[in-house]
Amino acid sequence: MSQNVTPPPMPGYGPPVPPTPPKNRTAVIASVAAVAAAAIAAAVTAGLTGGSEDEAGPAPTVTVTVTEEAVPEADTAEAEEAAPSDVGADFKVGDRASNEGVVVKISKVVESDTITLAGARKKAGAEAKYVTLKTVVTNETKASMDLTCSLPIVNALIDDQERRFDTIENLYEIAGNPECNAQLQPGFKDEMEFVYRVPKDAEPVTWEFYPFDLEAAEPTPALIDLT
Numbered sequence: 653m654s655q656n657v658t659p660p661p662m663p664g665y666g667p668p669v670p671p672t673p674p675k676n677r678t679a680v681i682a683s684v685a686a687v688a689a690a691a692i693a694a695a696v697t698a699g700l701t702g703g704s705e706d707e708a709g710p711a712p713t714v715t716v717t718v719t720e721e722a723v724p725e726a727d728t729a730e731a732e733e734a735a736p737s738d739v740g741a742d743f744k745v746g747d748r749a750s751n752e753g754v755v756v757k758i759s760k761v762v763e764s765d766t767i768t769l770a771g772a773r774k775k776a777g778a779e780a781k782y783v784t785l786k787t788v789v790t791n792e793t794k795a796s797m798d799l800t801c802s803l804p805i806v807n808a809l810i811d812d813q814e815r816r817f818d819t820i821e822n823l824y825e826i827a828g829n830p831e832c833n834a835q836l837q838p839g840f841k842d843e844m845e846f847v848y849r850v851p852k853d854a855e856p857v858t859w860e861f862y863p864f865d866l867e868a869a870e871p872t873p874a875l876i877d878l879t
């Protein structure tokens with residue numbers, strides 16, 4: 653006797669599933685770049701903070717380079733030239749040079765081999781010369797002064813080698829100078845020649861003077877430029 657056997661039903665198939673579309677290549681690259689940037693940032697942050705809150709890492713070292721600009725030599729030379737000299741003349745020939753009431757105006761500087769002294773010609777010598785300062789002295793002090801004998805005006809002739817020279821003796825014997833003990837009264841003036849005997853190669857550059865005063869501890873001379 654035969655039996656009809658019904659085969660099991662075949663497995664069923666659902667409706668077809670559409671394939672997943674491929675992702676856009678540009679979006680993938682952008683995602684990868686963002687992940688890489690985040691990783692680098694995390695690594696830098698970890699390096700600066702020491703990796704964790706419990707471990708203090710070394711502070712980053714900052715190096716600052718300072719560049720100094722050298723001053724040009726020309727500018728330095730100009731600054732040195734512009735700087736004032738330690739010793740400078742207060743007046744020049746033709747000025748009314750005043751010092752504590754003594755006023756001296758040099759009108760002329762004369763160099764010669766001879767001078768007239770006591771009515772006679774006197775030679776300076778082979779290796780010397782005379783330097784004569786023709787001046788007008790005005791007495792603006794409170795007392796009289798003897799220009800030729802009592803040395804009321806302390807003075808010196810200074811040359812280009814900074815050598816200092818005194819006047820010759822007996823200035824009252826110079827023709828035209830005031831006589832010895834001729835007192836120049838306050839408020840008056842008189843012509844006066846200061847004469848110096850100096851080496852032949854001396855170049856006069858400065859004349860200094862100040863009134864003689866025993867009570868003055870450190871007198872301050874007035875300087876007149878003769879160049």
